[in-house]
Amino acid sequence: MTLQIGLVSVSDRASQGVYTDQGIPALREWLTSALTTPFEMHTRLIPDEQAEIESTLIELVDTTGCHLVLTTGGTGPALRDVTPDATLAVADREMPGFGEQMRQVSLKFVPTAILSRQVGVIRKQSLILNLPGQPKAIRETLEGLKDADGKTVVPGIFAAVPYCIQLLDGPYIETDAQVVAAFRPKSAIKPAPTV
C-alpha cells in the first residue's frame, strides 16, 4: 500500500490566476525533502468556497484513498476564510493538538499566529491538517523551529504525523531526521529490514 497524500491549496486569487499558486509547490518540495518513504501526491487548487472545500476533502479521502491530506490557506478570520469550517464539517473526530501546536510554533515566527483557526481532524482512516496560506508557513508549521546548530527548539507537527497514520492502520512512514525526526514509542518502531 503506497502512501497517498492529498495537497489542497485554498486561495481565491491563485485559483483565478491573479497570482501563481505557491502553496502546492511549497508542500510538494517540503514533503519530498522530508519523507524517505515513497508516496504519491494528489493536488487540488480551489477557491475559498466552503462547499467546494468539503467536496474536495471528501473526494480525496473517500474516493482517492488519501492517508493524509494537507490544506493551505483560508484559516484566518476574514469572512471568506472557511477552510477550518469545511474541515470540521467533514470530520469524524477532531485532533485538537495539531492546531494548538501549529499556533505555538507559529508564534515564534509571527505574532499574528493566533489569527489562524487551523484544525486537525480524522475522517475515516485519514488525517486532515490545515496549514496557513503564507507559503513560508508550510515549512514553519510542519518542521518547527531549529537553532543555528539544527537542534529543534519547538517541534513542528510533522513529528507526530507518522505515528498518527500508523495508529489509523495506514502505511509506515519514515522521515529524514535532519528535516524532521518522526517520533513514535519504542514498541511501535519497526526494525530496519535485514539484508
Ligand SMILES: Nc1ncnc2c1ncn2[C@@H]1O[C@H](COP(=O)(O)OP(=O)(O)OP(=O)(O)O)[C@@H](O)[C@H]1O
Ligand atoms: N496559494 C498561494 N500562493 C501564494 N501566496 C499565497 C497563497 N495563498 C495565500 N498566499 C499569501 O498568503 C496570504 C494569506 O493567505 P490567505 O489564505 O489569508 O489568503 P487571502 O488573503 O484570503 O487571499 P486568497 O484567498 O485570494 O489567496 C495571501 O494574502 C497571499 O499573500
Ligand SMILES: Nc1nc2c(c(=O)[nH]1)N[C@H]1C(S)=C(S)[C@@H](COP(=O)(O)O)O[C@H]1N2
Ligand atoms: N507559521 C506561520 N503561521 C502563520 C502565519 C505565518 O506567516 N507563519 N501567518 C499568520 C497570519 S498573518 C494569519 S492571518 C493566519 C491565517 O492565515 P491564512 O488565512 O492564510 O490561513 O495564519 C497565521 N499563521
